[in-house]
Each structure stands twice: as structure tokens, then as C-alpha cells.
Amino acid sequence: MGELRLMKGNEAIAEAFIREGVDAYYGYPITPQSEVMEYLTAERPEKRTGMVVLQAESELAAINMVYGAACTGKKVVTSSSSPGISLMQEGISYIAGSEVPCVLLNVVRGGPGLGDIQPAQSDYFQSVKGGGHGDYRQIVLAPSSVQDMYDHVALAFELAFKYRILVLIQSDGLIGQMMEKVEIGEQKKRLSDKEIKEKYDSWALTGRTPGREHNIVTSLELDQAKQEQFNIHLQNKYAEIAEKEVLYEEMEVEDADYILVAYGSSSRICRKTVNLAREKGLKVGLLRPITLWPFPEKRIAELAKRVKGMLSVEMSAGQMVEDVKLAVNGKIKVEHFGRYGGMIHTPEEVLEALETKIIGG
């Protein structure tokens, strides 16, 4: 068993960046995730592992620093919160269009615009449907605990390099600011320049190795027929990810009549709702998507064959509910419930919504 610590989600993920052997963090401060860079700088990662931590002049610069380093086969990461992630969408689209691996953290806050600094889950569309231009996808992981914040870093980098894709860890102010028990893993070694060359010389910009063609990382293809072929290649890759990489967790679904679908901090609140409902004799279960994209649509479709209704619970005006409805395809009743704009629903409010919108509705 690793070392146990009491940490904020934002601190745990920062520690995980160091222990995962990340080469660089480029970021720009924004509440409620500034602890990430503050923790990193206080930890002297340049001494611990040689990791680079640099405060950029904007989120725009930060994502392009990430893009640059990602082109070279290094492990690179940034973090921000909703308005900052909006500013990064240009770089995110380029990263998708040039297929380089990297990891982003969005500690979501209330919007739109400057919104507020309280927890929210209203960036689902942006994360899952593509906030930037073009036909692209990114893998989206939704941690629901401080331990998940730590553990998802290794998972995110594994997926990022496996598919040369951007992996977004979508947290929120609640998980970012909350402290929980975390088991800290071993320090992984950063790859040496030589190891990177050996592993990624087919695509990474490491300086043209004698005897090979120059590597180019670009998202530009002026020949539209070739650009269509490239898009088909991307779609095939996305289809493979959708087939193989779906992750979800279930609670008391075996005998459930009704299912709550919730991710991240909302799923934590819904675990309590399941307990409250069971105490009242209501057979309620919870499905928590761990990957928001790819979405566990097959599992939801399966469950729709035998349960009476589903309530999608999200701290938003109703975004994920669209994907739940698509998966259910009209077979049973599906509704959305959630407080938003920085407000957090309580377990009791969720139960009340389930009773009025689904069970009694």
C-alpha cells in the first residue's frame, strides 16, 4: 500500500503529474484550479524529476506550449477552468488535427461568460461534442473523488499515447477543492530523450535522425481529397476508442426499477440519493460514466430494456441528458435534473426530482 495523505483534488492531481513522470506543465492561473500550479511550483518538480513548470502569459499561449512539447513526444499537461478552456479551443482543435498526445484538466466552474467560481458541470457539450472547429473527438475522463483525480493521470497518459489523442480530465470545483484520503503511488521515471527517440521516432519532432525523412507535425492538408482521407482515418480511430475504451461504474443496478445517470461530483451526491431511496423502499440504482466520451451508450441501452425510467443528474441545465436519451432511444422515460450556475444539488433534491419527474411523472 502506498503512502496515505489528506489532499485536495487539485493537489492530488498535481502530485500525480510529478509521479507520473510528466515532462512539462504549462498553465495560466484561474480559480478554482490555481492550486495545481501553486502546488507544482512549491514542490520544486525541476529538482524532484526534472519536470518543467512554466506560467504562460495566457491560456492561449499555455495550450500552444503544450502543443509544441506534445509534438516532440514528451509527456505534457495543462490545467484550467471553464473560461480558460474556452480560450484553449483553438489549440485543442489543432492538437486533434495533428494527432499529438497530451492531457488537459478542466476544473469546471459556473458559466456562461465569466460566470462564477463555484462548481458546475456545464462544460459537457464543450468537452464531449467538440468545443473547437472540425470533426474531432477527445477522450474525456470524469473523476468522482480525490483518489480518481490522482489515478486518472496515469490512465489519461496511457490513452493519450496509445491513440495519439488529447485526453481531458473533466473535474469541477467541488472535487478540486475537496480533501479526501489519497493513496500515493510510486514515482515513475521520466523517459530520457534517447528513449523518446526510440519509441516515437516515426512521428515525433526530436531533430531529424540521420537516415530518416524529416518529421512534420501539421494539421494542414490543402488537397481536400487527402483531407477527407485523413478525416476518415480519424473517424476510424474514434470508432476503435468508442469500442474499446468505455468505462463506467454501477451501484445497485441489478434489481433497480429506476436509474440515476451522473458523473463526477454529481455521482457522489447521487450515491447518497440511492441510499435515501432504498431506505424508502424505492429500487434505485446509479450508473456513473467514467468516460464521458466514449459514452457508455450500450450499457444504458441494455438497462433501458429492463428499468422503468432514468434521471440524468448533472450540475447543468441539461447537457448529458441528450446522450442518455440517444442511448435509450425513446424506450423509457428520461428526464434531467440539476442545480446549476455554481449551485450544487443535495441528495434530497435529487430524490425529490426522481419522485416527481420519473416515478410519479
Place this chain on the structure above:
Amino acid sequence: MTEEIIIAGFGGQGVLSLGKILAYSAIMQNQEVSWMPSYGPEMRGGTANVTVILSDERISSPVLRKFDTAIILNQQSMDKFEEAVKPGGLLLYDNNGIIHPPTRKDINIYLVEAAKEAAKMGSAKTFNMVVLGAYLKIKPLVELGNVIKGLKKSLPERHHKLIPMNEKAILQGMEIVKEEHLV
């Protein structure tokens, strides 16, 4: 065992660190914990509160409407959280600055004059540890030895010399806590 606690008072009373030390102490005996502060503009308005959950099982919602225990350290918090204690639950408060003491009859109410005691001890900063001692006397969920370990973990090394003083404050809190009303 699951214990859901709200600790509420003024910023500067050590509300958040009281919660943190309690949570760290529970980790020392391998329990699950969550520590969820209110933050943002609310904090700047002078009040601070933190929800702490200790459990033998995986913790569900860190956001709660009802609590097993409310530790209340100013009047604003009394106004807000007296009603949030579950029937049969515990309300522990310091009467310093309290104009309207708690009135509920369906909960257990305890008083700890921690501000007065800390002043007497000549160290206002140990106020929150007096409160912690009082709480642990009523609900001995965490062993004192683990609290000391928790203190060591949550305090930076340079402050470790203050641990004996904090331990004394905890013991003092255990000593002076008074029952006001029992269900």
C-alpha cells in the same frame, strides 16, 4: 460508522484546520474521510464552514443538507445550522458572541467555552483544539494518539514544536465541555 459533521464559524477561528486535523486523524486509523469547505465570496464575508465526513465505508455525497453533528462557533452559523442537525444528533457550540443560544429539544446540546479557555491558556490559536477536545469527549471516534499523528501530518515541520500545546488544549476541551440538553 458514518459521522457527518458541519463545522462553522468565522474565518480566522481555525474552522478549516480543525476539520483538516480531524480528517487527518481519522486517516491515521484508516478510515475514509472527506473535507469539503465552502469557499469563494462566502468566505470573504467572514463566515467559514467545512463539512467533514468520517466513515468506515466509501463516502457518498460530500454535500449534505442534514448532519449528525454541528460544531457552531458564531451566531450566523447558529442561525444557519441549528436546523440542519438530524433529530437525535449533536450540536456543540461556543457561547462567545452567541446572543440566541440553541433552542431545539430533539437534539443533544453541549457547550464548550473554548474562546475563554484558550485566552486563559494564553494562546488564542489553540481555540480550535479546545473545541476538538470537547467534540472527542462527546464522540470519541478518533483516538487521541491518532489526533497527535494527524497534527504531525497536517502541520508543517516548523510548527511541530506547537504540538504539546495543542495536545494540552485538546485535553482541556475534554475537561470543560458541558451538557446543556440531552434527548
Place this chain on the structure above:
Amino acid sequence: MADIKIEDIIKSENLVFKKTKLFTDKPLSYCPGCGHGVAHRLILEVIEEMGIESETIGVAPVGCSVLAYEFMNIDMAQAPHGRAPAMATGIKRVYPEKYVFTYQGDGDLAAIGTSETIHACNRGDNMTIIFINNGIYGMTGGQMAPTTLEGMVSSTTPFGRDIELMGHPIKMTELVAQLPGTCYVARHAVHTPAAVRKAKKAIRKAFEKQKEKKGLSFVEIVSNCNSGWKMTPVDSNKWMEEHMFPYYPLGEIKEI
């Protein structure tokens, strides 16, 4: 003359000019008469002469030279418009021993990427920025650039740049020279053999500065855009000497 065969001419002893080794075989996409090709060549010659082609990573911009990576046989990335310095910073910080450069036009560096340019210069990242200033947006069809001169006609200033409406042409090179993070700042041209020799020297110096880790080296090349300016190459070079050079004077501005 008629009996001389081409095979008799192509002999190594007759060879006076050859393609720089680091150029790929792709035909350049630039208009005949444009300075980009020469600027590319100078960078590649410097890299070849320094023997650093396997240690160098370049970043191409958006603009006429967006395809620079097709012509330069070195590892290269293509940046979002204006973001090349940020990408280069990202690369240089994880490969501090490599040579990293950006190649950017005036719209890219002095308009949409002003912030990235200034902050990279100010941080003193040990890399090189090559800035091609031809006072116009070439690729999108000749619109006004931040460096378009007063009164100069472009497709979005058909009656000439009006300073009251559009502001003044920006002198980025003088601006970045003021920043403590830059170690070498120079402005040159590539329209005559003498100018080419000076420009090459400056580019060489800029790359060598990376070894010394003294900060960012910045070389502006004032260039013509005969297509955008709607002139013959010869006339455009003459116009450049008469109008561009007085506002954008050539020479070394800073060296530490």
C-alpha cells in the same frame, strides 16, 4: 553553339551553384521574385554549416510560409496563426539543448501573435525568431498588415493606409529590442547579394546565440511582395529600398 551538348555543361568542374542540401525536392510555392525562398535558403545553409540538422526543430507559421516545413528538410511543426513562439517555447523548455526556431510573417508575428512574440522575447527563451516583414498579407490576397506603411495600398486599404483610421505601422523589432530577454536583434534584407551576405551572418549569429543561452535572438528580414504590391520583382525591390528601408532601417539593433 549548336553542337554543344547539355551533358558537356553539367560537369562538376562547371558547378557554381547548387541546391542547399537541406532543401527538400519540393518546388517552392512562393511567387517568383519573393524573398521567402532566399530567407529559407539562408536558414538552411546556416543549419547545414553548423552541422545541427539533427538537433534543430522549426515551427512554421500561418501565412505564405505556412508550408515552410515542406521545403525544409528538418523536423518541423506548423503552428496556429500567431502561436509559433508559444509552441517553440513549449519545445525549447523540454529540449533545452536543441536548436529551436520560428519562421513568421508580419501578420502572424506582429498582429495576431503579438502577445506570444513579446512574452517569448521577454522570457528570454533561448531560441530564434525569423521575422519576414513585407508589409502585407500575401497568402490571403494582399490585405493590410500591421506593418503596412502609411498611404500604402492593400486590398483592405484601397485608398492607402489611413493612420487616423488604422493606426501606425508597428516596429516590432525595435520593440522587442527593448526587452531584457532578447540577446540579439537585427534587421536585414535579402534583395541584393550584399544584403544576403549580411542577412546570413545575422542568422548564423542568431543560431549561435542559442548555444550561449543568453536569451532570444530575433532577426527581421524586410522583404518585397511583388504580387501583393502589384509590381514587377525589380520594381518591388526598388520600392522597398525607397519606402520600406527609411521606416524599417537595416542593421544590428542589439547584441549582448
